[in-house]
Amino acid sequence: MNDSSSTLDSADAPEVASNEPIISIDNLSFSYDLGSTNTLRDISLEIPAGKVTAFIGPSGCGKSTLLRCLNRMNDLVDTAKVTGGSISILGQDINAPDVEAIELRKHVGMVFQKYNPFPKSIYENVAYGLRVQGIKNKSVLDQAVEESLQKSALWDEVKDRLDSSALGLSGGQQQRLCIARAIAVKPQIVLMDEPCSALDPIATARIEELIAELQEDFTIVIVTHNMQQATRVSNRTAFFYLGELIEYDDTSKIFGNPTRKQTEDYVSGRFG
Amino acid sequence: MAKHFQRKGRRFLGVNLQGWIRGFFGGNAALSIVILFLICAFLVKEAAMFFPQHHRGLELYRKTGQEYVGHLIKEVDEYTILVSATNQAYYQELDAGYGAQRGVVDSSGGIMDALEDEGDDLIGELEDALDDFEDEPDDPEIAAAYKKAQENWKAFARETIAGLDRKEVDSFGRLEGHDGQWEALKEAMVDWDPVEGDPTPFVAKAKAEMAAGMSEFDAARIELGSAGNTLKDLKNKLVAEASQIKKEAVEDMSAAARKAAILEGSKKLATEEERIAAVAEAEKIVIRESFPFAEKTAAFGESFEAHESAANELKEKLVAAVAKLPSDFKSQAAAELIVGVKERTPDFIEKLDESVEEASQWKWDAPLGFWGSTMKFFFGRDWVTNSSWHDFYGLLPLITGSLLISLIALAVAIPFSIGAAIYVNRLASRYEQTFIKPAIEMIQAIPSVVLGFFGIMVLGEGLRELSQIGALSWVPGFPMQERLNIINAGLLLALMAVPTIFTLCEDALNNVPRSYSEASLALGASKLQTVTKVVVPTAISGILAAVLLGLGRIIGETMVVLLVAGNKIAIPDFGEGLGVIAQPAHTMTGIIAQEMGEVSAGTLHFRALFLVGLVLFTISLMINVAAQRIIKRLGHA
Ligand SMILES: Nc1ncnc2c1ncn2[C@@H]1O[C@H](COP(=O)(O)OP(=O)(O)OP(=O)(O)O)[C@@H](O)[C@H]1O
Ligand SMILES: [Mg+2]
Numbered sequence: 001m002n003d004s005s006s007t008l009d010s011a012d013a014p015e016v017a018s019n020e021p022i023i024s025i026d027n028l029s030f031s032y033d034l035g036s037t038n039t040l041r042d043i044s045l046e047i048p049a050g051k052v053t054a055f056i057g058p059s060g061c062g063k064s065t066l067l068r069c070l071n072r073m074n075d076l077v078d079t080a081k082v083t084g085g086s087i088s089i090l091g092q093d094i095n096a097p098d099v100e101a102i103e104l105r106k107h108v109g110m111v112f113q114k115y116n117p118f119p120k121s122i123y124e125n126v127a128y129g130l131r132v133q134g135i136k137n138k139s140v141l142d143q144a145v146e147e148s149l150q151k152s153a154l155w156d157e158v159k160d161r162l163d164s165s166a167l168g169l170s171g172g173q174q175q176r177l178c179i180a181r182a183i184a185v186k187p188q189i190v191l192m193d194e195p196c197s198a199l200d201p202i203a204t205a206r207i208e209e210l211i212a213e214l215q216e217d218f219t220i221v222i223v224t225h226n227m228q229q230a231t232r233v234s235n236r237t238a239f240f241y242l243g244e245l246i247e248y249d250d251t252s253k254i255f256g257n258p259t260r261k262q263t264e265d266y267v268s269g270r271f272g
Numbered sequence: 273m274a275k276h277f278q279r280k281g282r283r284f285l286g287v288n289l290q291g292w293i294r295g296f297f298g299g300n301a302a303l304s305i306v307i308l309f310l311i312c313a314f315l316v317k318e319a320a321m322f323f324p325q326h327h328r329g330l331e332l333y334r335k336t337g338q339e340y341v342g343h344l345i346k347e348v349d350e351y352t353i354l355v356s357a358t359n360q361a362y363y364q365e366l367d368a369g370y371g372a373q374r375g376v377v378d379s380s381g382g383i384m385d386a387l388e389d390e391g392d393d394l395i396g397e398l399e400d401a402l403d404d405f406e407d408e409p410d411d412p413e414i415a416a417a418y419k420k421a422q423e424n425w426k427a428f429a430r431e432t433i434a435g436l437d438r439k440e441v442d443s444f445g446r447l448e449g450h451d452g453q454w455e456a457l458k459e460a461m462v463d464w465d466p467v468e469g470d471p472t473p474f475v476a477k478a479k480a481e482m483a484a485g486m487s488e489f490d491a492a493r494i495e496l497g498s499a500g501n502t503l504k505d506l507k508n509k510l511v512a513e514a515s516q517i518k519k520e521a522v523e524d525m526s527a528a529a530r531k532a533a534i535l536e537g538s539k540k541l542a543t544e545e546e547r548i549a550a551v552a553e554a555e556k557i558v559i560r561e562s563f564p565f566a567e568k569t570a571a572f573g574e575s576f577e578a579h580e581s582a583a584n585e586l587k588e589k590l591v592a593a594v595a596k597l598p599s600d601f602k603s604q605a606a607a608e609l610i611v612g613v614k615e616r617t618p619d620f621i622e623k624l625d626e627s628v629e630e631a632s633q634w635k636w637d638a639p640l641g642f643w644g645s646t647m648k649f650f651f652g653r654d655w656v657t658n659s660s661w662h663d664f665y666g667l668l669p670l671i672t673g674s675l676l677i678s679l680i681a682l683a684v685a686i687p688f689s690i691g692a693a694i695y696v697n698r699l700a701s702r703y704e705q706t707f708i709k710p711a712i713e714m715i716q717a718i719p720s721v722v723l724g725f726f727g728i729m730v731l732g733e734g735l736r737e738l739s740q741i742g743a744l745s746w747v748p749g750f751p752m753q754e755r756l757n758i759i760n761a762g763l764l765l766a767l768m769a770v771p772t773i774f775t776l777c778e779d780a781l782n783n784v785p786r787s788y789s790e791a792s793l794a795l796g797a798s799k800l801q802t803v804t805k806v807v808v809p810t811a812i813s814g815i816l817a818a819v820l821l822g823l824g825r826i827i828g829e830t831m832v833v834l835l836v837a838g839n840k841i842a843i844p845d846f847g848e849g850l851g852v853i854a855q856p857a858h859t860m861t862g863i864i865a866q867e868m869g870e871v872s873a874g875t876l877h878f879r880a881l882f883l884v885g886l887v888l889f890t891i892s893l894m895i896n897v898a899a900q901r902i903i904k905r906l907g908h909a
Contacts, residue, residue, distance in 0.1 A: 073794060078702055106796035116787035119810055129795035132805065185795060
């Protein structure tokens with residue numbers, strides 16, 4: 001890749017003016033079967049930097065699909081294809097031919113629905129993203145691990161057993177470890193796909209607190225089924241239905257005074 | 273009142289259909305367990321009976337003095353290896369330096385044979401004419417007749433020689449590329465005198481050149497070849513004596529049984545006279561309390577000194593002869609052989625000293641521990657059967673052959689099958705997956721005898737041709753002498769192991785949760801990094817189990833090794849380093865398959881084969897158990 005065509009490959013974080021959207025999705029259509037049917041249709045949406053944006057909508061409406069378009073995880077599906085429109089992140093069209101998904105993912109991290117730490121030590125889990133970038137310097141790694149664990153509010157709980165297996169942690173701790181692992185490579189954006197759905201209420205509350213704190217350093221996009229959660233953690237909310245974006249606005253507006261009937265029905269729990 | 277809760281369905285002998293089906297499958301399971309048990313019991317019983325029988329055999333070997341003489345046999349064998357290497361070098365060098373001359377001499381022999389065969393009558397005539405001529409040299413008529421006979425011979429010789437097949441005469445092709453010599457030889461042979469039979473001057477000259485150029489080497493090699501004559505003579509004498517003692521001892525031990533048999537048989541004889549004769553014969557058999565080993569083998573105890581002096585003589589002469597061996601060679605092969613002889617000589621002398629020392633420790637009545645005879649099986653270096661001298665049952669050459677071949681097979685199969693499994697499971701596209709996987713699994717369908725055939729005809733031949741290429745001579749084991757050898761068998765077994773390891777590995781990789789690779793990819797790792805840093809480490813115990821099961825598969829494989837390994841019962845010479853793979857070997861499975869058909873039940877040989885089978889079974893069992901353990905641990909992780 002050459003520098004003029006892309007900002008995503010530069011090691012230093014490209015800066016974005018806070019009023020400008022960090023992600024802008026423009027008329028995006030997406031298909032899982034090479035275009036026969038579009039799972040996402042004509043979605044346009046601008047996600048502001050430094051904020052938490054929530055995606056809500058009934059099951060199967062395409063929230064996860066859209067999220068996975070943002071770090072091109074859908075590349076793993078052989079027949080997946082963007083059939084129209086574009087996504088630009090930090091001003092770069094991420095589906096341009098000269099963009100490498102691997103480079104993109106270093107800037108757009110992801111936390112999955114089911115916590116999935118590697119069967120390695122806690123330390124190695126957090127250091128993994130840096131190691132694959134070729135960083136071997138022990139002190140750099142040590143520092144990054146500590147910092148990430150601090151930020152994900154896990155440091156105090158695990159600092160004495162960094163070398164023990166990550167699989168020995170509780171579910172909530174494992175999910176926070178996954179967050180630490182994602183932020184260790186210092187992405188600008190962190191995507192979270194229902195990060196609390198496998199956790200109990202107390203663990204969920206801790207993650208929500210964490211999201212509020214992380215908002216200072218990262219732009220967060222979160223998919224959730226939990227309306228309260230969306231109101232608690234997000235600044236902006238997008239409501240999807242059957243692959244289309246129905247309404248996108250400030251969270252308070254969506255939950256307090258939605259413009260569309262469908263949105264109102266959904267947030268008030270009349271269907272979903 | 274209506275009945276409730278009754279059994280339904282027909283019943284036979286008080287059992288309903290479900291009961292019968294249950295019984296059928298349960299019975300099958302029970303039967304297979306019983307059979308397995310019987311097989312194990314039979315194997316263990318036959319194998320266990322080997323040890324006492326083997327022990328008695330070894331005791332006899334010691335008491336008859338064969339053990340003592342065995343040292344001499346080994347010494348002479350080792351010495352003979354040096355001699356034949358030297359001779360081989362001599363002929364290599366002769367060919368390299370005087371190939372044309374040797375061709376001339378050899379071919380002249382061929383031509384002479386042809387002339388004598390076909391010109392029998394003419395030679396007779398020539399001889400008669402010569403006789404007459406010698407009687408009356410002044411008679412012009414006789415002189416003319418003699419001249420005529422000579423001319424006739426020459427015409428015949430010229431014609432016959434012209435019609436000769438060059439390939440037949442020069443069967444080793446030594447004159448290839450020396451057309452001038454060939455023509456000159458043909459011309460010269462026309463003048464050959466069949467009556468005198470002396471070589472023609474042309475041939476004599478070639479002979480002289482050869483002799484002159486090689487005289488030093490020739491003298492040295494002959495000296496080397498005769499250095500051990502005294503020891504050899506001593507050995508031959510003692511071998512004959514020990515064999516005689518053994519024969520007597522065996523007869524003696526069976527005396528009682530033979531006597532009983534003859535007496536028993538005599539009862540069935542028809543006539544009274546025959547019966548009396550048989551009984552008389554039986555009476556002649558002396559049953560001794562014990563065989564007088566001490567007396568019989570006294571001569572061996574007295575030959576210690578002769579042995580030592582013969583060995584010393586051999587050492588001295590050998591060292592002198594080796595020092596006279598040339599050090600400049602035209603032939604690379606000869607140079608290597610002689611270097612080898614020179615290097616091995618000190619080792620040989622050391623071993624000889626040890627052997628003489630050990631031999632002198634021999635006592636006919638030294639007790640032989642049961643443990644010692646047992647170890648002679650497990651660590652014995654010889655497997656010799658049907659020998660008129662003594663049968664040895666040593667496992668070491670077989671187990672080394674089996675292990676070496678299996679290790680090579682594993683070393684080749686592991687990277688291929690694991691690589692293929694990783695590729696198919698993680699990197700290949702859907703389309704590639706649809707044919708790579710079935711193709712690899714299809715290898716399993718090839719009958720092993722077909723693979724063996726392929727190994728003999730294609731792989732063996734191909735490898736040997738390849739090994740002849742000069743530019744590849746740095747490869748260990750190249751150029752190969754043998755077509756059937758360890759590497760050939762190893763490669764074929766690798767082919768057989770690949771499907772097993774591949775399939776199990778692929779399963780292990782499949783068991784790695786997709787979420788691990790997703791997480792890794794989402795962190796910006798490439799597919800390859802994901803495989804090496806996450807997927808393989810997670811699946812490592814499954815991969816290890818796959819490798820072990822692959823090993824279990826190949827260590828028990830029989831047909832391929834029997835056909836392709838070369839079946840030489842000897843511990844491969846590890847002195848050649850990696851080149852050891854070009855040597856032939858025999859295996860535990862191969863020996864059972866090869867010899868089991870020829871032995872009669874209950875003999876020591878029969879039981880030895882069972883014991884080898886038991887060892888094989890134990891090894892396979894251990895490998896399988898280890899694999900199971902690993903798989904279990906994986907399940908808990
Ligand atoms: N890998 C895939 N291949 C083909 N179709 C898929 C794939 N993943 C999802 N889909 C389909 O795309 C549609 C949207 O799925 P998606 O997972 O994005 O929904 P979602 O909004 O995240 O639902 P949920 O709330 O249940 O997670 C569904 O109809 C689903 O069946
Ligand atoms: Mg989803």
